[in-house]
Amino acid sequence: MSATSTPTSPTSTSSNNVSGEKQAPTLAEMVKNLNTEKLIEFLRGENLQLTDAHYEILRQEEIFSCTFLKTTKDEFRDLGLKFGPATILIEFAKEVKNKKLSAFSSYRTLKDFKEVLAKYGIDSNNITSIPQFQPEPHTLDEKDKVLHHCISDILLKLENMGTVADSNESMRREYISSILHASVRITRKVTGKEIIIRLEQEIIVDYGITDTEDLLCVAEGKQNLPAIGFAQNLVQLESSCQTNLKKQKKRKASDAFGGNDYEYLYSIVSTGTNWYFILYTTEGIYCTSETEYHISLTKSALKDDTDLKRNVKRVMEIIVGLLKDRITVKKAPDAKKQRVEEKYKSEH
Known part of the structure; x- marks a missing residue:
């Protein structure tokens, strides 16, 4: 599989300064309103080597997160934390306060999208200009209970909310969420692996699908203009690949991997009715923009759901x-690169 180009790190921002340049928010600004349980969930996701007793x-x-950011090491010690865990929390709090985030949602125009594609050697603002890949589906049994539950949930929402036409993103995400949750549930059943969906937390997209260690896939729900969702996802994917690679390097020596720094992730951009899939690698980007994955979300499905069932099944x-x-796939970078080349190299 040939690389489009070696991408540089896209820069994304959120607010303007006096020079007209946008400034990225800090991670602290993104997490400052987390309650205790959300804070603990966030800390667990950072692999700080703390135990259940520390979180308790x-x-x-x-x-709360606002309290966490202001607590001193001595105060953590007074709460019953030993020197080690207290130091870990203090050092991490410093990172949170200083770390700048890419505000992926600030990409809102086709001009922004063109700028993102340019980083991958693509001179266009059209998603059909991105090199194509053909995803390999996992055949589902038409009698699968999770699939049937998903269809029933979608029909219920169509009955309650009506046809998806010029609806807003919140309404469209209701349908996207049903399909993603069902797909993750089936994947857990098929692989026996732990997979979870994380919503708009340390990743600034709608859904992040992770295993116990790394991000696997991100998903973005858009009202229209899927190209904008592509722009936001590509920036997020680049950042997430680098995060995954850093985590891999920090793992204990017996799990460390040599070879090149290679990672790949998948992404989903959907309006609820139209679905696009992205393959992001550290050597290039690929998508399914020329392939039609469409689900008609109209109230006519309440009378005849044949097409709805077929198309939801296909997307799932x-x-x-x-x-x-x-x-x-094995976690070694070389194994990941081999997997991608074996699956997709003949297409390019």
């Missing part, structure tokens, strides 16, 4: 196939 102290003392088979591929 935060829970008992009702430490793609999602399960991508997640199954990504979670079962």
Whole structure:
């Protein structure tokens, strides 16, 4: 599989300064309103090597994120934390305060999209200009209970909310969420692996699908203009690949991997009715923009749901196939590169 180009790190920002340049928010600004349980969930996701007992102290003392960022090491010690865990929390709090985030949602125009594609050697603002890849679906049994539950949920929402036409993003995400949750549930059943969906937390997209260690896939729900969702996802994917690679390097020596720094992730951009899939690698980007994955979300499905069932099943088979591929590949960079080349190199 040939690389489009070696991407540089896209820069994204959120607010303007006096020079007219946008400034990225700090991670602290993004997490400052987390309650105790959300804070603990966030800290667990950062692999700080803390135990349940340490988190229970935060829970008992009702430490919110705003409190966490202001607490001193001595105060953590007074709460019952030993020197080691207290130091870990203080050092991490410093990182949170200083770390700048890419405000991926600030990409809102086709001009922004063109700038993002230019970083990958693509001179265009059209998603059809991105090199194509053909995802490998995982065939679902038409009698699968999770699939049937998903269809029933979608029909219920169509009955309650009506046809998806010029609806807003919140309404469209209701349908996207049903399909993603069902797909993740089936993938867990098929692979026996732990996979979870994380909503708009340390990743600034709508959904992040992770295993116990790394991000596997991101998903963005858009009202229209899927190209904008592509721009936001590509920036997020680049950042997430680098995060995954850093985590891999920090793992204990017996799990360390040599070879090149290679990573790949999948992404989903959807308006609820139209679904696009992205393959992001550290050597290039690929998508399914010329392939039609469409689900008609109209009230006519309440009378005849044949087309709805067929198209939801088709989309879910793609999602399960991508997640199954990504979670079962060996974590060594060389193994990931070999997997991508074996699956997709003949297409380029």
